[in-house]
Amino acid sequence: MPQSTTLAEPKTERQRTLLGGDLKAFRRDPLAFLTELYRQGGKTAPIRLGPQKITVLFDPEMIKEVLVTKSESFIKGATFKEIARFVGDGLVISDGEKHKRHRRMLQPHFTRAHIQHYAEQMTDIASAHAELWKDGEERLLTEDLFGITFDIIARTVFTFESGEELMKIGRSYSSINRIATEKMRTLFKLPLFVPTKRNKEYLDAIKTLDEIVYTLISQRRTEKDTAHRDLLSVLMSAVDESDQSEFSDEQVRDELMTMFLAGHETTANTLSWTFHYLIQNPEAERKLREEWDRVLGERDATADDYPQLTYTQNVLWETLRLTPAGYLTGRTAAHDVIVGDHQFRKEEILFISSFPLHRSSDYFPDPLVFRPERFENEMLKTIPQFAYFPFGGGPRACIGNHYAMLEMVMVLCAIGRRFRFRLAPNHHEIVPEALLTLRPKGGIRVIANKQEVN
Numbered sequence: 001m002p003q004s005t006t007l008a009e010p011k012t013e014r015q016r017t018l019l020g021g022d023l024k025a026f027r028r029d030p031l032a033f034l035t036e037l038y039r040q041g042g043k044t045a046p047i048r049l050g051p052q053k054i055t056v057l058f059d060p061e062m063i064k065e066v067l068v069t070k071s072e073s074f075i076k077g078a079t080f081k082e083i084a085r086f087v088g089d090g091l092v093i094s095d096g097e098k099h100k101r102h103r104r105m106l107q108p109h110f111t112r113a114h115i116q117h118y119a120e121q122m123t124d125i126a127s128a129h130a131e132l133w134k135d136g137e138e139r140l141l142t143e144d145l146f147g148i149t150f151d152i153i154a155r156t157v158f159t160f161e162s163g164e165e166l167m168k169i170g171r172s173y174s175s176i177n178r179i180a181t182e183k184m185r186t187l188f189k190l191p192l193f194v195p196t197k198r199n200k201e202y203l204d205a206i207k208t209l210d211e212i213v214y215t216l217i218s219q220r221r222t223e224k225d226t227a228h229r230d231l232l233s234v235l236m237s238a239v240d241e242s243d244q245s246e247f248s249d250e251q252v253r254d255e256l257m258t259m260f261l262a263g264h265e266t267t268a269n270t271l272s273w274t275f276h277y278l279i280q281n282p283e284a285e286r287k288l289r290e291e292w293d294r295v296l297g298e299r300d301a302t303a304d305d306y307p308q309l310t311y312t313q314n315v316l317w318e319t320l321r322l323t324p325a326g327y328l329t330g331r332t333a334a335h336d337v338i339v340g341d342h343q344f345r346k347e348e349i350l351f352i353s354s355f356p357l358h359r360s361s362d363y364f365p366d367p368l369v370f371r372p373e374r375f376e377n378e379m380l381k382t383i384p385q386f387a388y389f390p391f392g393g394g395p396r397a398c399i400g401n402h403y404a405m406l407e408m409v410m411v412l413c414a415i416g417r418r419f420r421f422r423l424a425p426n427h428h429e430i431v432p433e434a435l436l437t438l439r440p441k442g443g444i445r446v447i448a449n450k451q452e453v454n
């Protein structure tokens with residue numbers, strides 16, 4: 001039997017208050033709250049966050065109806081307002097015809113075949129970072145992985161390699177991220193037109209990013225540049241087949257910001273969790289190294305190796321099962337609609353969370369054990385489709401799923417082949433913090449031990 005560590009289940013009591021309803025419990029620990037609701041049984045659970053009534057869906061068939069078969073009856077609506085200022089009306093936020101048109105124009109550029117050519121850059125960036133680390137030194141691994149996925153998205157989106165622009169983007173992005181996160185934690189948010197110090201910093205950061213992005217767009221338009229193979233050039237040349245129209249500058253900007261936001265925090269956090277689980281599960285790590293020795297020998301991974309790196313992929317699928325970066329989403333009913341036996345009224349809000357389903361013994365034996373082998377022999381075909389859905393599903397499924405898997409496999413191989421990690425002494429307990437994505441609270445400090453590679 002593989003040696004493995006069982007995780008602790010997040011626990012909470014459901015405590016409601018007269019004014020806030022479930023708000024306090026939800027904000028204190030959304031994962032424990034959702035797990036407890038799920039444990040109480042039932043296909044749906046009504047909750048109340050302040051004045052807002054919400055229905056949480058736990059039944060895979062009902063989730064499928066909302067995300068796939070009846071997706072036309074639901075919109076993203078108000079649920080994603082907090083990030084709207086930054087990403088504008090990009091793919092994550094937009095609804096209706098606009099979303100359909102943009103998805104139609106972008107989808108062909110995100111197929112497995114189309115993103116293959118990013119693999120080399122992904123490996124090069126990760127290995128260049130790792131080459132700077134010293135044998136035996138203590139590192140804040142979570143920050144290192146953020147740096148790597150940030151550089152990868154910056155390179156593949158804009159072709160920025162280094163320099164002042166990239167640093168400005170980095171600084172602006174971390175301000176935006178920090179303030180958006182603080183806002184999510186705060187119950188009463190002051191609207192952005194109120195000139196608090198924080199709102200000013202937020203708007204200034206967005207302005208800086210806008211200046212850089214619009215300058216780049218106008219340079220590319222005047223140069224009639226064809227040399228770049230980045231996402232910016234994809235967006236600028238995308239054509240809607242139905243009427244031959246293209247994206248406006250503002251639409252290019254919104255989609256770029258969307259990819260930037262959706263495209264690196266998710267993968268950085270998932271990779272952090274992967275290394276965390278590997279440190280705890282030496283047998284899984286041994287099997288992983290055995291696969292790398294067999295498939296890669298003494299070289300780095302390329303896109304061609306991806307299909308052979310099946311255990312590596314399963315390690316990532318298992319990480320996404322236990323800690324799905326996109327753990328919570330929401331929808332608003334566009335009109336009255338019945339899902340399962342539940343009548344949704346127009347404008348009613350629902351939540352869907354993969355977290356409690358991914359950790360349910362109804363679908364996964366020993367659900368809290370990290371066991372990548374469970375994904376072998378097409379296990380996913382034996383459980384309902386929406387018992388495991390780390391990338392969502394239907395017309396609004398993650399457009400970056402192939403990009404994310406390719407990137408995570410390339411980075412895991414590049415880092416893992418060069419270094420072996422153990423936790424730094426006296427480490428705090430590593431638990432998920434549920435914000436925009438699931439990140440390890442307080443970060444992960446490791447001692448990095450160099451491995452021999454050529």
Ligand code: HEM
Binds near residue numbers: 263
């Ligand atoms: C481990 C990495 C990732 C995870 C777990 C993840 C997860 C998800 C999930 C669950 C959704 C659906 C949300 C919903 O139904 O409301 C989603 C949507 C989306 N993701 Fe990802 N994602 C990841 C990486 C990426 C990357 C790398 C990109 C871009 C390069 C990306 C771009 C997007 C976009 C644009 C959407 C919105 C799609 C739409 O509404 O049409 N994601 N993601």
